[in-house]
Amino acid sequence: MLYDGVMRSPQRWALVLGLALLGCVGTVEEPWRPGPEGRVELDCSEPSQAGAPVPTRRLTARQLEATVRDVLGVEVDYPLADEELIGYRANVTTGLDATTARDVMSASEAVSVQLAGTLAASPECASGCADHVLDTFGARLFRRPLDADTRARFAALYDLGFAEGGAEEGVRWMLEGMLQSPRFVYQVELASGGDLDGYSRASRLSYALWGGPPDEALLADAEAGALDTPEGMREVAARMIDDARFERGIEDFVVQWLELEALEDALSRPDLQELDAAAVAALRHEPVSFVAHRIQEGGGLHDLLTSATTVDDPALQAIYGDDILLVDVAEGRVDLDPARRGGVLTLPGVMAALAHAHETSPSLRGRAVLANLLCDPPPPPPAGVVPSLPPASEGATTRERLEEHFASDACRSCHAAMDGIGFAFEHFDHFGRWRELDRGHPVDATSDFRLGTSRVSVDGAVELSAALADRREVAECVARQWSRFGSGVVESSELDCTIAAMADALEADGGLREMILTYVSSPWFLKPADVGGAP
Amino acid sequence: MKRSRRSFLRAAGATTAAGAAASLFPWLRAAGQPTARVPKLAILYFPHGTIWDRWRPSAGDWTDSYILSPLAPHRDRVAVIDGLRIADQYAHRVPHTFDSPMVLTGSPIDTTSTEYYREDHDTYYGWNTGTSIDQTIADRLAPTTPFRTLELGVACGGAHPGGRLIYRGPRVWRDPIDQPQRAWDQVFAGFENPERDQDALRRRSVLDAVLSDLEAIKPRLSAADRLKLDAHATGLREIEQSFADVGALCEAPARPLNAGLELDIDTQLGLMASALACGQTRIASLQVRRAENDGSPYPWVGITTGGHHLTSHGRTNVEFDLLAELYRWYMARVAGFLARLAATPDGDGYTLLDNTMVCVVSELGIGWNHNQDNIPFLVAGGGAGRLRSGYLDLRASAPLHNRLLVSMANVMGIEDIQSYGSWDDAAGPVPGLLNPL
Incomplete structure (x- = not known):
C-alpha cells in the first residue's frame, strides 16, 4: 500500500541580519512558513516492526x-x-x-x-x-x-x-x-521472544488510558494471555476506553496537549481570580470531558474539531452566556450555538489558557495551533526583539496593535502564520467568552494564512476548525501527539506507517477510538526497544 | 532512648557563641582540628546575565554600580569579576538550553543525542556531557556531613536540559528542591524528631531491602537502565549516611512556609545558611528559575507581561531599565544572604562568611543577543582565607569561565584541579582572585 505522507521540513531559521532599535524590526534571510513543503511517498507494504525505544x-x-x-x-x-x-x-x-x-x-x-x-x-x-x-x-x-x-x-x-x-x-x-x-x-518492562510480556503491556495500557495502574481484571487478562496478540490488545483497550477511569487518563493527555496548565499560573494570570474557583476548574476540565466524550461516542477528527455539543457544567454557564442553545439535563449535555462554537479549540478553557491577563493573544493561540495541531511550531523570537506588545494605544483593537507591531519582515515571517491563524479566535476574550466588540470596535475574526503550498482564508474559529479538520497534516499531527503521550518518546521514521494508519482512522467515523486502538496494537507499542527494525 | 537533639544541646549548657560552637561542630571534631577553618561553597544561579551599563562600575570601587549597589555593606568581602566568558564551540546553539548546564560543568551539551526534541528549533539533543564542579568537589572531599551536597531551587520546574545545572555525571543531573518546606523536611526534620533513633533503625532495614531489590532486578534490564538503577542505589546509600549520628548540635530553623516563586528566595537562602551553619553540608547551591522560556512576570519590579525571558530579548532602555531593577533586586537577596553568613559564627573567631566561598553565576552576559562573552560573575566571602575582594577587570585577556570552576576547587582545598570541563583551554584559577597558599 502506498501512502501520501507529509514531508517534515529540514531545520529552518529565521535569521535576523539587521536590527533596529525598537521592537520587532529587521530583515529575514529565509522566511519561516508552516505546513508541509511537499509530499513523500510512503511504502507501507512491509511496515516497520520496530518497538519504541522506551527505556525503563x-x-x-x-x-x-x-x-x-x-x-x-x-x-x-x-x-x-x-x-x-x-x-x-x-x-x-x-x-x-x-x-x-x-x-x-x-x-x-x-x-x-x-x-x-x-x-x-x-x-x-x-x-x-x-x-x-x-x-x-x-x-x-x-x-x-x-x-x-x-x-x-x-x-x-x-x-x-x-x-x-x-x-x-x-x-x-x-x-x-x-x-x-x-x-x-x-x-x-520485561520481554520474551521479541515481545513485551502481557504485564508490561497491561501497564502501558493502563498508565496511558487510565492514568493509573492496572486493576485486578487487567492483570488477569495479562496472565490469561489476552494481551499477547494485537487483536487482544484492541479488544482490551476498547473495553478500557469505555471505563470511567478513561477520563483520568485522557486528562493527562488533553491538559498537556492543549497547554491547559496555564490556567493554574496565578502569577501570569491574576485576572482568573475574577472568576470563582469552580469556574476555573471547569475551564480546565471541560476540554478533558469533551475529548473523552468524542472518543467514547465514536467521533473522528472532524467531530473533535467541529462538534458543538459539550458536557453540561453549571460552573460554565456565565462564561457561555447565550452561546447555550439547549440543555439536556437527562443526558448531562448542552448544545452550543454552532455559529460561535465548534470543536475543542473553541472551548472557553482552551481559549482562556491561550491568552494573557486581561487580553487575548492571537499569537499564543496561533502558535498553539501550529505546535499542537500541525506539529510545526515557529522558531523562537530572534535576538534583539521583544515579542510582547507595547502598551495599548487608545482604542486600538488587539488585532490592530498586533498588525502594527509585527509589520516588519523580521517578525512577519512567523507572526504572519501565528497571528494569521490566531486572529480567527478574536471573538473569544481572555476567559473564552464570546464577544462582538474589542475595545468598542467590531471584532474582525477573518484569518488568512499560508499553510504549506496552499492558502487558507476563513472568518472565525468555527470556519478555521472546519478547515483544519480536513487537513491531512492535522490528522497526522494528532496521531503524533498521541504517540508521544503514549510512549514518552518522540516518534521516529519507524513509526511513519503507523502514523499514516492512525491518520487514516482519524479521517473516518469512529476515528479517535480507532486511532488509539491502531496505536496500542502497533509494533511500536507492543515490542521492546531494539527489536524488529526497518524491514 | 529518645533524645531531643535540641534538649541535649541545652542540657550541655552550650551556646552558639563562636568559641563554644566550634567544639560542637562534628566535622571539626572529625578532622581532629577543632580550630581549623573548613571552607564551604555556596553557588547561587540567577538567569539571563545582566545589563552591562547598569552593572559595570565606573572606577575601582565597584559599589557605584547600580545593580551591585545593594552589596555595598559587604564591599570588602566581594570580588566583582568583569571579563570571564563561557565557551561556545557549537555549530548551532539553542541559547539558554545549551548554556545553562555549561555554567557549572564547563562541558557542552550532548549534541549527538536524540533524547530531547525541540520542535520549534527542529533540533534534537541530549543532556550535558560533564560533571558540575560542586559534585566533583564532593566526590573528592567525600564529606562526612549528613548531606554530601544540597541543591535548592526556586521555580525550576520540570526537568529538561536547559533547566538543570547540577550534574553528578554525564546525563545524571540533580533536581533542586523547589519548595522551602520540602527543603526543610529533607534537611532539618530529623532535628526535632523524638523518634529519630527508631526511624533510623527502621529506615536502614527498609533501605537495605530496597537496595537488594534493586540488585535483583538489574540483570533483567538494559545496560543504560542498569546505570540508572546504580545511580538510584548511590542515592539510597547517601540517605543511609545521613542517618549517621553526626548531625550538628545546633538550633534547627523553624519549618518555613512556602510563599511561592521569588518570595521563596530569601527563605531558601536562610535554610542554606542554616544547613551550612549546622554542618549538614559544606557544598550547597540555589538555582533561581530556569532560563529557557521563563514566561513569568515580575510585577514588583514592573515586568508585568512577557516575563523575564521575553523582556530580556529587548534592547532598548525600556527593557534595560526593567531588567536592571530585577537584577538589582536579586543582588539585594544576595546581600541578605551575606549578612546572614556574616552574623553566624563558624569556628574560633570566624564567621560563616569568612569561611564560605559564595559564587553568583549566570548562563549569559546579557540577554537580548544571548551574549556569553562576559558573564557577570561575582565571588563573595572569605573562602577560609583564600579569597580576595575588589573589582577584577579581565576583559583584556577574557579567560574562559572554567577558571572560576577551578577557583572553586582550589578554595575548597583541591589544589590539583587546575583545569575543568572538556571545553577548558587553559589552566589555573581566576587571575587575581585567590590569595596564595
Missing part, C-alpha cells in the same frame, strides 16, 4: 499518586519534578537520586503509618499477616505477580519490623519497602 521509566508524580490511590486508597503527594522533553511528562533519562529518593521514602512512610494499624488488626492478618498483605497488594503495587525471592525479601522485612513492635510494625516496615521498591517506582 520512573512513574511520573501523578502516576505514583494514582497508583497509591487506586491500590491502597490513600492520598499522598509526591513532590517530584518530572522530565519535560517532548511536550509530555515522561521520566526516560534518570531514576531517583538521594533527594528524590528521600521524597519517595517520606511518601512511603506517610502511607504506611496510616495503613499499618488497620491492616494488622484485620482478621486476615491473624494467620500470616505478611502473606495477607503481599497477596492483597503486592501484585497491584508492582503491576505483576511477585516471584518467590521478592516475596521472601519483603516478608523478611515484615519479620524485622515484627521483632521491634509486633504485627503493626511488621506491616509498616514491609509496606515502606514495597513503596520504595524499583518494582513500584519504575515501569519495569
Whole structure:
C-alpha cells in the first residue's frame, strides 16, 4: 500500500541580519512558513516492526499518586519534578537520586503509618499477616505477580519490623519497602521472544488510558494471555476506553496537549481570580470531558474539531452566556450555538489558557495551533526583539496593535502564520467568552494564512476548525501527539506507517477510538526497544 | 532512648557563641582540628546575565554600580569579576538550553543525542556531557556531613536540559528542591524528631531491602537502565549516611512556609545558611528559575507581561531599565544572604562568611543577543582565607569561565584541579582572585 505522507521540513531559521532599535524590526534571510513543503511517498507494504525505544521509566508524580490511590486508597503527594522533553511528562533519562529518593521514602512512610494499624488488626492478618498483605497488594503495587525471592525479601522485612513492635510494625516496615521498591517506582518492562510480556503491556495500557495502574481484571487478562496478540490488545483497550477511569487518563493527555496548565499560573494570570474557583476548574476540565466524550461516542477528527455539543457544567454557564442553545439535563449535555462554537479549540478553557491577563493573544493561540495541531511550531523570537506588545494605544483593537507591531519582515515571517491563524479566535476574550466588540470596535475574526503550498482564508474559529479538520497534516499531527503521550518518546521514521494508519482512522467515523486502538496494537507499542527494525 | 537533639544541646549548657560552637561542630571534631577553618561553597544561579551599563562600575570601587549597589555593606568581602566568558564551540546553539548546564560543568551539551526534541528549533539533543564542579568537589572531599551536597531551587520546574545545572555525571543531573518546606523536611526534620533513633533503625532495614531489590532486578534490564538503577542505589546509600549520628548540635530553623516563586528566595537562602551553619553540608547551591522560556512576570519590579525571558530579548532602555531593577533586586537577596553568613559564627573567631566561598553565576552576559562573552560573575566571602575582594577587570585577556570552576576547587582545598570541563583551554584559577597558599 502506498501512502501520501507529509514531508517534515529540514531545520529552518529565521535569521535576523539587521536590527533596529525598537521592537520587532529587521530583515529575514529565509522566511519561516508552516505546513508541509511537499509530499513523500510512503511504502507501507512491509511496515516497520520496530518497538519504541522506551527505556525503563520512573512513574511520573501523578502516576505514583494514582497508583497509591487506586491500590491502597490513600492520598499522598509526591513532590517530584518530572522530565519535560517532548511536550509530555515522561521520566526516560534518570531514576531517583538521594533527594528524590528521600521524597519517595517520606511518601512511603506517610502511607504506611496510616495503613499499618488497620491492616494488622484485620482478621486476615491473624494467620500470616505478611502473606495477607503481599497477596492483597503486592501484585497491584508492582503491576505483576511477585516471584518467590521478592516475596521472601519483603516478608523478611515484615519479620524485622515484627521483632521491634509486633504485627503493626511488621506491616509498616514491609509496606515502606514495597513503596520504595524499583518494582513500584519504575515501569519495569520485561520481554520474551521479541515481545513485551502481557504485564508490561497491561501497564502501558493502563498508565496511558487510565492514568493509573492496572486493576485486578487487567492483570488477569495479562496472565490469561489476552494481551499477547494485537487483536487482544484492541479488544482490551476498547473495553478500557469505555471505563470511567478513561477520563483520568485522557486528562493527562488533553491538559498537556492543549497547554491547559496555564490556567493554574496565578502569577501570569491574576485576572482568573475574577472568576470563582469552580469556574476555573471547569475551564480546565471541560476540554478533558469533551475529548473523552468524542472518543467514547465514536467521533473522528472532524467531530473533535467541529462538534458543538459539550458536557453540561453549571460552573460554565456565565462564561457561555447565550452561546447555550439547549440543555439536556437527562443526558448531562448542552448544545452550543454552532455559529460561535465548534470543536475543542473553541472551548472557553482552551481559549482562556491561550491568552494573557486581561487580553487575548492571537499569537499564543496561533502558535498553539501550529505546535499542537500541525506539529510545526515557529522558531523562537530572534535576538534583539521583544515579542510582547507595547502598551495599548487608545482604542486600538488587539488585532490592530498586533498588525502594527509585527509589520516588519523580521517578525512577519512567523507572526504572519501565528497571528494569521490566531486572529480567527478574536471573538473569544481572555476567559473564552464570546464577544462582538474589542475595545468598542467590531471584532474582525477573518484569518488568512499560508499553510504549506496552499492558502487558507476563513472568518472565525468555527470556519478555521472546519478547515483544519480536513487537513491531512492535522490528522497526522494528532496521531503524533498521541504517540508521544503514549510512549514518552518522540516518534521516529519507524513509526511513519503507523502514523499514516492512525491518520487514516482519524479521517473516518469512529476515528479517535480507532486511532488509539491502531496505536496500542502497533509494533511500536507492543515490542521492546531494539527489536524488529526497518524491514 | 529518645533524645531531643535540641534538649541535649541545652542540657550541655552550650551556646552558639563562636568559641563554644566550634567544639560542637562534628566535622571539626572529625578532622581532629577543632580550630581549623573548613571552607564551604555556596553557588547561587540567577538567569539571563545582566545589563552591562547598569552593572559595570565606573572606577575601582565597584559599589557605584547600580545593580551591585545593594552589596555595598559587604564591599570588602566581594570580588566583582568583569571579563570571564563561557565557551561556545557549537555549530548551532539553542541559547539558554545549551548554556545553562555549561555554567557549572564547563562541558557542552550532548549534541549527538536524540533524547530531547525541540520542535520549534527542529533540533534534537541530549543532556550535558560533564560533571558540575560542586559534585566533583564532593566526590573528592567525600564529606562526612549528613548531606554530601544540597541543591535548592526556586521555580525550576520540570526537568529538561536547559533547566538543570547540577550534574553528578554525564546525563545524571540533580533536581533542586523547589519548595522551602520540602527543603526543610529533607534537611532539618530529623532535628526535632523524638523518634529519630527508631526511624533510623527502621529506615536502614527498609533501605537495605530496597537496595537488594534493586540488585535483583538489574540483570533483567538494559545496560543504560542498569546505570540508572546504580545511580538510584548511590542515592539510597547517601540517605543511609545521613542517618549517621553526626548531625550538628545546633538550633534547627523553624519549618518555613512556602510563599511561592521569588518570595521563596530569601527563605531558601536562610535554610542554606542554616544547613551550612549546622554542618549538614559544606557544598550547597540555589538555582533561581530556569532560563529557557521563563514566561513569568515580575510585577514588583514592573515586568508585568512577557516575563523575564521575553523582556530580556529587548534592547532598548525600556527593557534595560526593567531588567536592571530585577537584577538589582536579586543582588539585594544576595546581600541578605551575606549578612546572614556574616552574623553566624563558624569556628574560633570566624564567621560563616569568612569561611564560605559564595559564587553568583549566570548562563549569559546579557540577554537580548544571548551574549556569553562576559558573564557577570561575582565571588563573595572569605573562602577560609583564600579569597580576595575588589573589582577584577579581565576583559583584556577574557579567560574562559572554567577558571572560576577551578577557583572553586582550589578554595575548597583541591589544589590539583587546575583545569575543568572538556571545553577548558587553559589552566589555573581566576587571575587575581585567590590569595596564595
